Amino acid sequence: MFKNRLIIAGLVMCLILAMVPSVLSAASSNSGVSVGSSVQQSTAPASVDKVSTTAVKNGVATAYWLELQAYPSTNTRALWLNVDNDWRYLSKPSSNIETSVQNAFANPDTFQVKVWYSGQKIVGLVVMTK
Numbered sequence: 236m237f238k239n240r241l242i243i244a245g246l247v248m249c250l251i252l253a254m255v256p257s258v259l260s261a262a263s264s265n266s267g268v269s270v271g272s273s274v275q276q277s278t279a280p281a282s283v284d285k286v287s288t289t290a291v292k293n294g295v296a297t298a299y300w301l302e303l304q305a306y307p308s309t310n311t312r313a314l315w316l317n318v319d320n321d322w323r324y325l326s327k328p329s330s331n332i333e334t335s336v337q338n339a340f341a342n343p344d345t346f347q348v349k350v351w352y353s354g355q356k357i358v359g360l361v362v363m364t365k
Contacts, residue, residue, distance in 0.1 A: 346364060
């Protein structure tokens with residue numbers, strides 16, 4: 236029962252984090268301050284990566300591909316999962332995530348991998364019993 240609560244709490248956090256970029260982008264679009272006839276707008280620092288506000292979708296992974304060494308070497312390692320007939324990636328997966336996903340695909344009668352993704356990027360995943 237405690238395990239189920241942890242899974243639910245993790246899913247809620249993934250959904251909340253997925254909503255943050257859309258809230259921030261809406262706030263920044265309304266950040267203009269008009270003084271007389273001039274308008275002053277603030278922008279994020281150049282070092283902040285733009286985050287897609289694409290809707291988060293979910294599905295069950297049907298195949299996986301684990302990069303053991305990224306190529307070209309300037310890329311980061313990634314775990315690729317085939318979800319909804321397209322490959323989605325998770326950058327820099329931890330060894331625990333790699334092991335859990337591999338075990339799930341080694342025992343497909345018992346486990347499945349459920350994935351939350353935005354575009355091609357995986358924003359959350361759970362290994363669960365069927």
